[in-house]
Amino acid sequence: MNSIRARLLLSLLAMLVLAALVLAAVTYRNVLAETEALFDYQLRQMALTLRDQGEIAADQAGPLTDEQLDFVVQIWTVDGRAIYASRPHVDLPARALLGLAEVRVGTQLWRTFSVATRDKVIQVAQPVEIRRRLAAHAALHSVLPLAALAPLMALFVWWLAAGTLRPLRRLADALRLRDAQTLQPLPDGDLPDEIAPVVQALNALLKRLERALDAQRAFVADAAHELRSPLTALKLQLELLQRAPDDAGRRSAVEGLAGGIERAARLVEQLLTLARSEPGAPVGVVERLDLGELARAALADLHPLAQLRKTELVLDAAEGVDVDGDRASLVALVRNLVDNAIRYSPAGRRVEVRVSRDAGVPVLQVDDQGPGIPAADRARVFDRFYRRVTGDEEGSGLGLAIVRSVADRHRASMTLDDAPGGGLRATVRFPLRPAAEADNAPDPVAAGAPTNAPPSAFTLP
Amino acid sequence: MRLLLVEDDRMIGESLRSALRLEGHAVDWVRDATAAHVTLASERFDVVLLDLGLPAGPADAQGPRDGLDVLRALRARRDATPVIVLTARDARGDKVAGLDAGADDYLVKPFDLDELHARIRAVVRRHAGRAEPLMVHAGITLDPATRQVTKDGVPVLLSAREFAVLEALLQRPGALLSRAQLEDRLYGWGEEIESNAVSVYIHQLRRKLGADVIRTVRGVGYYLGAADPSVPDPAAGDAA
Numbered sequence: 001m002n003s004i005r006a007r008l009l010l011s012l013l014a015m016l017v018l019a020a021l022v023l024a025a026v027t028y029r030n031v032l033a034e035t036e037a038l039f040d041y042q043l044r045q046m047a048l049t050l051r052d053q054g055e056i057a058a059d060q061a062g063p064l065t066d067e068q069l070d071f072v073v074q075i076w077t078v079d080g081r082a083i084y085a086s087r088p089h090v091d092l093p094a095r096a097l098l099g100l101a102e103v104r105v106g107t108q109l110w111r112t113f114s115v116a117t118r119d120k121v122i123q124v125a126q127p128v129e130i131r132r133r134l135a136a137h138a139a140l141h142s143v144l145p146l147a148a149l150a151p152l153m154a155l156f157v158w159w160l161a162a163g164t165l166r167p168l169r170r171l172a173d174a175l176r177l178r179d180a181q182t183l184q185p186l187p188d189g190d191l192p193d194e195i196a197p198v199v200q201a202l203n204a205l206l207k208r209l210e211r212a213l214d215a216q217r218a219f220v221a222d223a224a225h226e227l228r229s230p231l232t233a234l235k236l237q238l239e240l241l242q243r244a245p246d247d248a249g250r251r252s253a254v255e256g257l258a259g260g261i262e263r264a265a266r267l268v269e270q271l272l273t274l275a276r277s278e279p280g281a282p283v284g285v286v287e288r289l290d291l292g293e294l295a296r297a298a299l300a301d302l303h304p305l306a307q308l309r310k311t312e313l314v315l316d317a318a319e320g321v322d323v324d325g326d327r328a329s330l331v332a333l334v335r336n337l338v339d340n341a342i343r344y345s346p347a348g349r350r351v352e353v354r355v356s357r358d359a360g361v362p363v364l365q366v367d368d369q370g371p372g373i374p375a376a377d378r379a380r381v382f383d384r385f386y387r388r389v390t391g392d393e394e395g396s397g398l399g400l401a402i403v404r405s406v407a408d409r410h411r412a413s414m415t416l417d418d419a420p421g422g423g424l425r426a427t428v429r430f431p432l433r434p435a436a437e438a439d440n441a442p443d444p445v446a447a448g449a450p451t452n453a454p455p456s457a458f459t460l461p
Numbered sequence: 462m463r464l465l466l467v468e469d470d471r472m473i474g475e476s477l478r479s480a481l482r483l484e485g486h487a488v489d490w491v492r493d494a495t496a497a498h499v500t501l502a503s504e505r506f507d508v509v510l511l512d513l514g515l516p517a518g519p520a521d522a523q524g525p526r527d528g529l530d531v532l533r534a535l536r537a538r539r540d541a542t543p544v545i546v547l548t549a550r551d552a553r554g555d556k557v558a559g560l561d562a563g564a565d566d567y568l569v570k571p572f573d574l575d576e577l578h579a580r581i582r583a584v585v586r587r588h589a590g591r592a593e594p595l596m597v598h599a600g601i602t603l604d605p606a607t608r609q610v611t612k613d614g615v616p617v618l619l620s621a622r623e624f625a626v627l628e629a630l631l632q633r634p635g636a637l638l639s640r641a642q643l644e645d646r647l648y649g650w651g652e653e654i655e656s657n658a659v660s661v662y663i664h665q666l667r668r669k670l671g672a673d674v675i676r677t678v679r680g681v682g683y684y685l686g687a688a689d690p691s692v693p694d695p696a697a698g699d700a701a
Contacts (some may be wrong), residue, residue, distance in 0.1 A: 108599035228549040229470050231573035239574045243483055254478075260472055 005161040012157045013150065020146050024139040031135035039131055040100060043113035046071065047124045051115045072110075072125045083120065092125055102128070129322040166279040167195050175202075219278075222385050223271055226397065230264035270398040273332050274384065278404040288324050291362050291430075292317030292355040298334035299353065302342060310348045313338070317355040321362045323430045325410045332407040337366045337426050343368030345423065362430040367419040378416045403428075462507040462585065462628065463646045466490040467497040468547065469515050473570075477510070478649075480574050485608070485621035486581075488649045492516075494525040501535050506542055507646070508581050509535075515561060515566050523608050526658040529562050536563035543584035547572070582606055589632050596631040598685055601670060610670075622647055626662045630675065632686045639682035676692065 050073065074090060075084040092105055092112075103110045103125070111131075114123040174186055185203040188196060237260045241253035292315075299306075299313050306313045323330070334353070341351040349369035354362050373381055380386050384401035403426075407414040411431045419425035469492045470665055489506070491497045494515045503507065512613040515527035525531045532544055546564040548555065565584045568577060582605045585596060596603040602611045608624060610617045614633050619627065629638060629646045643659045655661075663675055663683060667682045676686040 167593060225549050228570050229473060232472065232549070233476055235571040236480060236574065240476055240479055240483075243480070243574075245483070249483075256472065256476060263472065410624035 004165060007159065008157055008161050009154055012153060016146060016150050016153065019144045023146065024143045028135045029140040029144040031138040032131060035134055035255065036123070039111065039126060040113070043071075043100070043111065043124045043126060046073070047113045047115045047122050050122045050124070051117050070127055070130050074123045074125070075418045076121045076123075078116075078119055092123070130232070164192070167191055171195070171199060171202075181209075183213065183403060218328070219384070226267060226271075226385055227264070230267055234260040234264060267396045267398075270396040270402065273329070274398050274402050274405060277329050277332070277402060279410060285325055286326060288322050289327055289330060290320040291323050291330075291364060292319070293328050293365065294323075294327070295334050295353050295355050298331050299339060301331075301335055302338050304337065306342055306351070309342055309345075311342045311345065312350040313342075314350060314352045315355075316352065318357060321355050321357055323362050323410070323412075329406045333403050333428065334364065334366075336403050337364075337428075340399045341366050341368035341370065341424070344368070350421075358429070361432055364430075366426045366429040367421070367423060369419070369421060369423040372418055372422065372424045373416060381416070382414075462581070462625065463487045463505075463511045463649075464489070464581070465497070465500060465506040466505075467492075467494075467510065467515065467531065468512045469493060470512075477577075482649070484578055485625050487625070487645065487652070490649070494527055494531050497528075498525045498529045498534055501531065501540070501542070502538070503526050505645075507585055509542055509544045509639075510577075510581075511544055511546050511564070513546055513555065528557060532559070532562045532564060541588070543588045545577075545580055545584060547577075579606065581601060585632070596628070598631055598634040599674060599687065601627075601631070601674065603628060612670050619666070619669065620662075622658075623662050623665050623669075626659070627666055632681065633681075634685040635687070636652045637684045642682070 011242065051138075071086070073084065073086040074082060074092060076082050092104060092110060097103070097112065098116060098121075100116050103112055107126040110125045111128050112123050112125040114121060116122075135430070171186065174351050183205055183206045187198050188199045188203060191199055198251045237253060237257040241250060241257060244250040295315055295317055299315055302313070305311075338351060338353060345351065345368045350368075352363040352365075352367040354363075354367075356365070382400050382404040385397040404414055407428055413429045415427045415429075417425045417427065462485075464486050466474060466477055466481070466488055468477060468490065471492075474490050474492065478490050489500065489504075491500055492515075497511070497515070504618065511528050511532060515528045515531070525534055528546065528548070532546070533616065535544065537543065543565045545566045545568060546559040547568050547570060548559070549570045559567055565587070566580050568580060568628045582594070585605075586592075594604065594606060598603065602612045603624075604610075605628065610619050610627065625646055626643055629643060640659045643662075644654055647662075648654050649659070663677075667675055673686055675683050677683055
């Protein structure tokens with residue numbers, strides 16, 4: 001039974017029954033108490049009257065034998081001989097206690113009042129049962145209106161519940177009619193105070209969902225768009241190869257094709273790395289890692305590129321600078337920073353990678369001797385697929401987006417400045433105690449945090 | 462023909478330039494909106510291949526921001542140079558915006574080179590006011606699609622550059638083209654221009670097609686003469 005309406009109805013009926021019971025009990029007690037005084041008085045009056053009159057008047061014989069009132073009058077002589085009994089069949093004891101008394105005869109309880117004169121004893125008795133019956137009768141009568149009202153009240157509650165719950169039903173209908181793409185807010189005008197918060201919370205959720213969905217859509221659209229360029233290049237290169245008029249043309253076409261394939265592969269790899277580091281993506285094993293060792297691994301990956309560009313790679317790593325995180329994505333972070341530094345610097349320059357602690361905080365710094373990035377552009381270069389004016393390098397436009405994404409997941413802050421020797425300085429500052437925080441951090445996605453939450457979320461599986 | 466290729470992607474640009482050169486076009490290639498804008502303002506091209514998603518270029522914010530801006534600026538100058546938009550944007554809204562901004566045609570990446578060549582021929586044809594795909598003049602027939610030339614029905618074999626010179630002259634028969642204009646048709650930027658190359662190609666064409674087909678206005682340029690030498694030639698008068 002989980003219907004609010006049915007529960008309301010049952011509760012109402014239960015309350016009605018309870019009220020009836022209480023009312024009946026109270027009425028019963030009150031009536032009993034009142035009749036007690038009244039009947040006692042009557043008993044006493046009757047007995048005293050009989051004493052004073054000395055005999056039963058003719059007009060009194062009627063009421064005395066009235067079954068309804070069930071008074072029983074007995075008169076004895078002083079020596080105990082019964083001289084009158086209004087109803088002989090009653091086996092009241094042939095003795096009387098003077099004054100008011102209760103006498104049990106068999107199963108019946110009697111209330112008696114006896115007076116003694118010089119020559120006789122007069123006892124008027126009445127079954128207590130009568131009084132109880134009257135009280136019960138009165139109690140029943142007091143409850144009857146409630147019983148009559150109960151169905152009406154039930155109907156009213158039914159109707160009231162239906163009316164009150166109508167906004168909920170409307171809400172359910174509105175939600176049922178939606179498909180996965182309909183994320184407009186629900187109408188929230190004219191709602192009861194109790195339901196408005198639900199609708200507001202739903203609308204807030206819908207807004208977050210829409211933002212997340214838009215971000216996903218934009219990502220897919222961007223990715224498709226970005227994949228199209230290398231594919232276009234590949235297609236053209238292939239057609240060129242097919243049309244090459246001579247060996248030299250064929251060689252150059254094959255070279256172009258190889259470059260195109262490498263570029264497409266790199267873009268796909270970068271897209272995957274980014275997708276893995278996006279908020280909400282499952283994280284690999286979180287472990288304590290030596291930042292200097294990570295940097296060394298990333299630089300080893302980039303050695304061929306550095307040789308090609310005649311770039312000098314320098315690593316200056318302090319001992320024991322530990323960070324907690326996912327190894328693959330942290331290597332990707334370092335690799336992308338250094339890769340950018342190599343690609344966007346003129347050939348023959350130097351790229352310096354520094355791993356150190358600044359007031360205990362693990363810091364990774366990458367300096368290049370390239371043209372740098374104007375301060376105005378620094379915020380935008382983290383956007384995925386954002387490319388500044390192209391040099392000769394075909395960047396995927398994802399490198400810094402990956403760096404930002406990985407940094408965010410590791411609660412690291414990311415800044416771009418001018419390097420002292422000209423060029424760009426990229427600085428990543430890791431949190432002081434990442435492990436303790438990360439272990440207790442609520443999953444921002446599971447907790448329903450808005451997708452534009454401050455960059456902090458280190459999502460654990 | 463002389464084409465301007467506006468494409469920021471290095472690989473696509475290089476491949477397209479090679480492909481278009483194989484087809485006998487002179488190709489100039491710029492990689493950002495500002496460079497495209499400046500080039501189009503100062504030089505003439507037969508066709509512009511324009512990528513819409515361009516970086517703005519190193520200039521200040523006043524310059525064109527993307528390919529559409531370049532196109533609008535071009536048309537605002539009442540420059541009717543045929544423009545084929547090449548872009549990865551395939552949303553209908555982008556096509557509409559491109560065409561409404563003054564593009565003559567639209568190709569979505571990735572595209573076939575054959576289709577690109579055909580569309581280049583088509584916009585050039587339309588631009589010249591011709592409906593028929595063949596260029597015919599004084600017994601000479603040039604098919605831009607098959608790159609075949611016949612003289613009085615007999616096929617004539619031409620080199621790519623000879624073909625380009627003849628095609629340029631055939632676009633407006635009778636109109637005078639200077640040597641510099643013909644060189645422009647033959648060589649893109651950075652290509653070494655052989656000295657008196659144009660004279661050599663003209664000489665070859667005369668040898669293959671007949672001496673009186675291409676006329677010279679000494680010190681001014683060349684034009685295609687009328688089929689019948691007795692008919693008065695308006696261009697000769699203009700050139701004088």
